[in-house]
Amino acid sequence: MSQPVLRLARLCVDYPAGDGWLGALEDVSFEVGAGRALGVVGESGSGKSTTALAVLGLLAPEARIAGGDILFKGASLFALPDAERRALRGNRISIVFQDPFASLNPSIPVGRQIAEPLALHKGLSDGAAGEEVRRLLAEVGIANPQQVALAYPHQLSGGMKQRALIATALACSPDLLVLDEPTTALDVTIEAQILDLLEKLRRDRGLSMLYITHNLGVVARICDDVCVLYAGRVVETGSAESVLRQPRHPYTKGLLASLPRVAERKHRLAPIPGRFPDLSAPPSGCIFHPRCHFAVDRCKTEPQVLDKDVRCWRAEELADAAWQAPAEQVDDAPVRVPAADGTPPLVNVDALTKEFRLGGMFNSSRVQAVDGVTLRVAPGEVLGLVGESGCGKSTLGRMLIGLIEPSAGTIGIDGGSQKENRRNAQIIFQNPDSSLNPRKTVEAIVGRPLVLHGLASGGDLRKRVVELLEMVRLSPAYLARYPHQLSGGEKQRVGIARAIATSPKFIVCDEAVSALDVSVQAYVLNVLADLRDRLNVAYLFISHDLSVIAHIADRIAVMYRGAIVEEGPVDDVLGPPFHPYTEALLSAIPDVERGSGVQRIRLRGDAVESGRHVRGCRFQHRCPRKIGAICESETPPVIEPSPGHRIACHIPLGN
Amino acid sequence: MATRWPASFVVGASVFGAVVVAALLGPHIAPFPYDGIDIMARFLPPDATHWLGTDEFGRDVFSRLLYGGRLSLLMGIGATSVSLVVGVPLGLAAGYYGGKVDETIMRTIDLVISVPPILMGILILSMTPPNPWKTAIAVGIIYVPIMVRLTRGVTLELASEEFVLAARARGERAWYILGAEILPNAWPPIIVESALRVTFAIMLGAALSFLGLGVHPPASDWGLMIAESRPFIDSAPWVALAPGFVLCVTVIAVNLMGDGLREMLDPRLKRGRG
Numbered sequence: 001m002s003q004p005v006l007r008l009a010r011l012c013v014d015y016p017a018g019d020g021w022l023g024a025l026e027d028v029s030f031e032v033g034a035g036r037a038l039g040v041v042g043e044s045g046s047g048k049s050t051t052a053l054a055v056l057g058l059l060a061p062e063a064r065i066a067g068g069d070i071l072f073k074g075a076s077l078f079a080l081p082d083a084e085r086r087a088l089r090g091n092r093i094s095i096v097f098q099d100p101f102a103s104l105n106p107s108i109p110v111g112r113q114i115a116e117p118l119a120l121h122k123g124l125s126d127g128a129a130g131e132e133v134r135r136l137l138a139e140v141g142i143a144n145p146q147q148v149a150l151a152y153p154h155q156l157s158g159g160m161k162q163r164a165l166i167a168t169a170l171a172c173s174p175d176l177l178v179l180d181e182p183t184t185a186l187d188v189t190i191e192a193q194i195l196d197l198l199e200k201l202r203r204d205r206g207l208s209m210l211y212i213t214h215n216l217g218v219v220a221r222i223c224d225d226v227c228v229l230y231a232g233r234v235v236e237t238g239s240a241e242s243v244l245r246q247p248r249h250p251y252t253k254g255l256l257a258s259l260p261r262v263a264e265r266k267h268r269l270a271p272i273p274g275r276f277p278d279l280s281a282p283p284s285g286c287i288f289h290p291r292c293h294f295a296v297d298r299c300k301t302e303p304q305v306l307d308k309d310v311r312c313w314r315a316e317e318l319a320d321a322a323w324q325a326p327a328e329q330v331d332d333a334p335v336r337v338p339a340a341d342g343t344p345p346l347v348n349v350d351a352l353t354k355e356f357r358l359g360g361m362f363n364s365s366r367v368q369a370v371d372g373v374t375l376r377v378a379p380g381e382v383l384g385l386v387g388e389s390g391c392g393k394s395t396l397g398r399m400l401i402g403l404i405e406p407s408a409g410t411i412g413i414d415g416g417s418q419k420e421n422r423r424n425a426q427i428i429f430q431n432p433d434s435s436l437n438p439r440k441t442v443e444a445i446v447g448r449p450l451v452l453h454g455l456a457s458g459g460d461l462r463k464r465v466v467e468l469l470e471m472v473r474l475s476p477a478y479l480a481r482y483p484h485q486l487s488g489g490e491k492q493r494v495g496i497a498r499a500i501a502t503s504p505k506f507i508v509c510d511e512a513v514s515a516l517d518v519s520v521q522a523y524v525l526n527v528l529a530d531l532r533d534r535l536n537v538a539y540l541f542i543s544h545d546l547s548v549i550a551h552i553a554d555r556i557a558v559m560y561r562g563a564i565v566e567e568g569p570v571d572d573v574l575g576p577p578f579h580p581y582t583e584a585l586l587s588a589i590p591d592v593e594r595g596s597g598v599q600r601i602r603l604r605g606d607a608v609e610s611g612r613h614v615r616g617c618r619f620q621h622r623c624p625r626k627i628g629a630i631c632e633s634e635t636p637p638v639i640e641p642s643p644g645h646r647i648a649c650h651i652p653l654g655n
Numbered sequence: 656m657a658t659r660w661p662a663s664f665v666v667g668a669s670v671f672g673a674v675v676v677a678a679l680l681g682p683h684i685a686p687f688p689y690d691g692i693d694i695m696a697r698f699l700p701p702d703a704t705h706w707l708g709t710d711e712f713g714r715d716v717f718s719r720l721l722y723g724g725r726l727s728l729l730m731g732i733g734a735t736s737v738s739l740v741v742g743v744p745l746g747l748a749a750g751y752y753g754g755k756v757d758e759t760i761m762r763t764i765d766l767v768i769s770v771p772p773i774l775m776g777i778l779i780l781s782m783t784p785p786n787p788w789k790t791a792i793a794v795g796i797i798y799v800p801i802m803v804r805l806t807r808g809v810t811l812e813l814a815s816e817e818f819v820l821a822a823r824a825r826g827e828r829a830w831y832i833l834g835a836e837i838l839p840n841a842w843p844p845i846i847v848e849s850a851l852r853v854t855f856a857i858m859l860g861a862a863l864s865f866l867g868l869g870v871h872p873p874a875s876d877w878g879l880m881i882a883e884s885r886p887f888i889d890s891a892p893w894v895a896l897a898p899g900f901v902l903c904v905t906v907i908a909v910n911l912m913g914d915g916l917r918e919m920l921d922p923r924l925k926r927g928r929g
Contacts, residue, residue: 401824422826435817439839439922445818449825482922498821 003074004031005176005208006055006093011068013050013059013232017280021064024050024279028068028234029306030227032176037202037209039223039240041216041255043517044488045276047232048212052180055210056095057085073175091121094169098181100161104153110164111137111149117171136167141197159190163197170201180212187388187544189603192588195221196602214517216259217590220244228252231277231287235311244592248315250292250323257323258522260551262574262589268529269551270323271522275487286312293324336380336533346538347377347400347506352409354395369395371562372409379505380536384553384570386546386585392562393542397508400540401425413506423453426499430511432491436483442469442494443479449501468497471534472527489520493527500531509541513548525552546585550574555644558582561618568645579647580625617650627651664915670908674901678724687715689722690873698891708893710884714873716897723875723898730791730860730869730876731853731905737795738802739849745799746806747833747841751814761807764800772797773862780868787876790869794856805848809841843917850913854906877902 011028014021025047032038042048053059055070057077070077072093077085094117097103104113114136115129124132130149137145140163153161162182169177179198183191199222201207211223219226219240227237228249236249247253257270274291277283283290289299294314304311312318354370369392377383387393398404400411402421413421429435436445446465450456456464466476472493483491492512499507509528513521529552531537543549549556556573558566558581566579573582587601603622616632617623623631627650636648677684686706693713701708707716749760770778779793813819814837822832861878864870870879877898884894918924 398820403820403824419826422824425824427821427824429817429821431817435821437818437836437840439920448822452825452827484923495821502825 002034004033004071005073006032006210007071007074008051008055009069009071011051011054011070012066013047013054014064014066015060016062016064020280021066022280023066023232023282024063025054025232027306028229028232030225030234030237032208032210033225034208035202035206036225037211037223039211039213039219039226040229041213041219041226042229043214043255043276043519045231045279046229048214048229049180050232051229052095052178052210052212055176055178056089056093058089087121090117090169090174091172092174093176093178094172094174095178095180096162096165096169096182099185100158100165101185103165104161106153109150109152110156110161114149114164114168114171117168121172132171133167136170137164139170139201140164140167141193142167157190158186159193162186162190162194166194166197166201170205173205174207176208176210178210178212181214182211183218184213184215188546188588189388189584191218191590192600193602195590196600198222215590216244216255216518216592220592221590228255231279231282233287233311234306235288237306237309246319248310248319249288249312250294250318251288253321253323254291254293255518256592258519259592260522260525260547261591262547262550262586263591265550265570269522269525271526272323272519273523275489288312294318294321343378345376346379346381346414347375347540348410348412349373349375349400350410352396352399352411353407354392354399354404355407368562370399370406373559373562373564375540375557375564375567377506377538377540380532380538381555382532382539382541382553384549384556385540385542385559386544386549386556387559388544391559393559394510396559397427397510397540397542400506401427401508403427423502424504425506425508426502426504427508427510428492428495428499428512431515432488432495433483435495436491438483440482441479442474442481442483442486445483445494446497446501449498453502455502464501465497468501469494471500471531472497487520488516489523492516492520492524496524496527496531500535500537503535504537506538506540509539509543511543512541514543514545521548528552546589558585563618563648565619565649566645566647568642572642572645577641577647577653579619579649580623580651581619584624617648625651661915661918663911664919667908667911667913667915670904671912674724674905674908675728677721678728681721681724685715685718685721687718689719689875690714691718692873698887698894700891701893707897708891710880710891710894711887712873716880716894719875719880720877720897720901723877723880724901726787726870726874727857727860727877727902728905729787730794730878731857731909733788733791734794734798734856734860735849735852737792738798738852739845741795742799742802743806743838743845746803746808747810747837749803750807750810751829751833751837757807760803764803767796768800772859773866776859776863776868777866780863785868785871787870790860790863791856793868794859794863797859798852798856801848801852802845805844806841809844810837813837813840839920842920846913846917846920850910853909854902857902857906 008028008030011025012023013025015024028051030038040048040051065078072088104110111130111133114133118124118129118132133149134145137148142148142160142163148156148160156164183194186194195218202209213219223240225238226240226243228235228243228251230251236243236247236252243252244256247256254272258272260269272291277287277290285300285302286304289295292299304313352370352373353368356367356369358365358367373396375383385393395404399406402418413425416424443465446468447461450461450464465479469476469478474490474493486494513524516524532539541549541553550570553570555567555569557564558573558579560581566573566582574586584601584603601624603624616634617636620626620631630650636650638646638648639653640646641653691714696709696713697711699705699709705715705717707720710716745760749757775797776793779796780789783789819832819836822836857878860869861876861882864876864879865882870876880898881895888895
């Protein structure tokens with residue numbers, strides 16, 4: 001076998017923490033073979049970004065290499081003098097970062113930024129570099145390279161920027177491309193395009209890739225091998241196929257069991273309980289034992305080593321054992337009582353419209369963020385609202401709870417007045433770090449709605465707050481804590497406790513689990529499902545992630561550029577007949593099961609922001625199944641293939 | 656729960672407390688009157704009688720320092736309080752309400768800023784007979800725009816935080832949101848700025864006094880003492896050094912206090928976990 005392009009040999013990296021050191025990477029070893037793609041997967045804090053930075057030699061100055069080595073084509077990177085390491089960077093090894101919106105300098109034209117490595121490492125003249133830039137842009141699938149080279153970053157969409165960044169990384173024909181969550185900030189349809197591009201580049205150029213991601217679906221899609229990191233340790237490595245299909249380490253099993261999937265919808269997910277270990281004082285024995293379903297006494301004392309590609313001494317005996325949900329989540333899961341037929345809807349939204357004015361005092365333009373949306377939500381029902389960023393779904397959600405005044409249309413929640421709606425309708429936000437006031441204790445945060453609406457006071461107040469915390473599975477020990485002492489999932493659960501404090505009948509979950517790691521996300525989804533069943537509360541569940549929506553929702557509404565293009569019961573929306581946009585969304589999800597080789601539907605171009613009203617169908621510019629002039633001139637009719645399933649499209653049924 | 660006071664706060668507060676006590680007791684403990692002119696004893700270097708020497712009129716520098724403390728502290732703290740009391744609410748309102756409220760407040764502020772500070776002081780003070788209180792208020796008004804801009808900036812950022820949206824969603828009144836959700840998080844930069852303002856206010860007050868719009872000679876004031884001693888700084892450096900040093904110590908103490916206060920208000924920096 002030929003020499004690997006990159007080899008990490010027992011790499012240890014420490015960061016200073018208080019008086020001592022915190023082991024960010026412990027004994028990490030893996031190889032990227034020539035022309036192969038290795039996926040490094042892990043949740044936040046697993047050390048995957050530290051790995052990428054260590055390979056590039058871009059670790060923060062306070063970080064310390066505590067041991068091990070990184071070998072690039074057999075030569076140790078640490079043995080190289082600084083100048084030679086610099087010569088490798090951007091030249092033989094290059095990187096694409098996560099956030100295309102922050103990775104380009106906003107005041108330099110894109111073409112010049114791509115040309116920088118060419119001038120630096122290859123000494124190309126301006127003219128020659130310009131030509132090479134245009135060739136690279138064409139290679140990464142940009143239709144008009146001439147124009148894009150001259151454009152400034154703000155003139156490009158997120159997908160275009162990421163393509164430009166990939167072109168920069170490819171400029172010097174590197175041997176190794178490091179990708180640090182390159183598609184995480186992008187919409188799923190754009191992500192699919194970028195993944196297609198990366199696949200093509202690998203084929204055409206024989207590139208080796210180190211692909212850092214938290215998304216197991218992406219790994220299945222693009223990687224040959226996978227290396228699962230937990231708390232800075234490799235817990236399992238192997239071919240992507242075998243690790244994802246037959247995981248051997250309990251953590252990998254847990255991750256896969258936590259993952260909501262469109263193809264195989266389960267009643268309940270099986271999350272990984274507990275929280276991420278404190279790396280400055282790691283638990284004794286196996287680092288994963290406090291959260292492991294299979295842990296026995298021996299796990300608590302004996303540190304685990306990587307043996308036959310898996311860091312668990314029980315791997316073989318547990319080969320066929322499936323990950324189990326934590327007991328507390330199974331035992332008292334409430335049973336859902338479906339609403340009787342003919343119950344009047346709880347939420348009635350009619351022709352709701354929101355128009356924003358953009359621009360300055362003199363030349364303002366109007367933008368239709370939400371355009372005539374009509375929705376019904378029954379008591380205790382979960383309506384999933386899916387769409388890409390900027391489609392108006394958050395604006396819609398915020399109008400429903402009175403945070404944004406609608407421009408036109410009506411909202412009725414249980415026939416209540418606006419004042420009653422403050423109690424009856426609540427919201428759960430996306431970002432656990434921003435949704436809790438850092439200066440208040442958990443008790444103050446959860447108790448405040450009760451005080452405000454006069455629902456509890458005195459000794460009763462604390463009792464009620466404890467009850468609410470119990471409903472989101474937090475112990476009374478949390479009462480006195482401040483938000484910074486909580487993990488992401490715990491913060492999100494406090495946010496949920498606050499939302500249910502006034503016993504609302506309707507809650508808008510605005511990307512409520514999107515910022516969480518997979519295992520934590522599953523836990524929170526289960527909490528939300530339990531609350532729905534126990535309190536008979538209805539959700540408008542807003543998400544860009546169709547798998548999450550498919551898991552929790554009863555009905556799905558698909559939004560595109562301010563309007564609902566398809567709506568119906570989950571099974572109807574997820575199966576044909578489709579609206580072409582829904583079909584593309586479904587096809588774009590990188591699914592762990594499917595892997596590659598399935599015929600994919602790709603949208604043309606990038607998302608167009610919701611905006612001025614267009615004649616005809618709003619999806620016409622990107623529609624892969626556009627049928628002709630009628631799409632450009634007439635608003636599509638709403639067809640109803642089955643009761644309650646509505647599609648706004650010109651394509652006749654049966655096609 | 657026993658709160659441990661941050662060391663910076665303890666040190667700052669003790670030094671500042673000592674300065675305040677000295678300034679309040681000043682007239683009673685000063686060995687000489689502040690305006691005791693003695694032509695024969697001009698520019699005496701520090702000795703056993705005149706601990707910090709004498710100035711160009713033979714006045715005792717140590718005594719003037721003690722007398723001057725009251726006026727200087729009044730200037731620094733009074734002016735800063737005025738700018739806080741006026742500036743912070745305006746900044747909160749501008750940042751939170753936005754739109755017309757914001758426009759009105761900020762354009763008015765722009766007007767105030769467009770007048771140079773000294774000119775502004777002269778404008779405010781020349782209309783009525785000068786008095787140290789008025790100078791402090793005038794200096795405070797001059798610093799209002801800085802406080803408004805700072806508070807508005809922080810408020811703008813905080814107003815879009817999800818915990819503020821959550822408060823609006825449950826129907827909180829604006830005063831609660833501003834006072835209980837936004838303000839506690841806006842304090843750190845405001846405290847840091849206020850500590851700095853105390854220094855600048857003392858110096859600006861001195862500049863106004865120098866122009867005859869604040870403290871009137873022969874009354875003393877640290878800033879004024881520094882300003883008056885400038886021509887003799889080569890021949891009699893002690894006349895400038897003494898008030899300069901005291902001012903410096905006071906400023907450092909105030910900044911340390913500010914720093915400690917910031918730490919005390921931030922649960923993230925508290926030692927010992929709940």
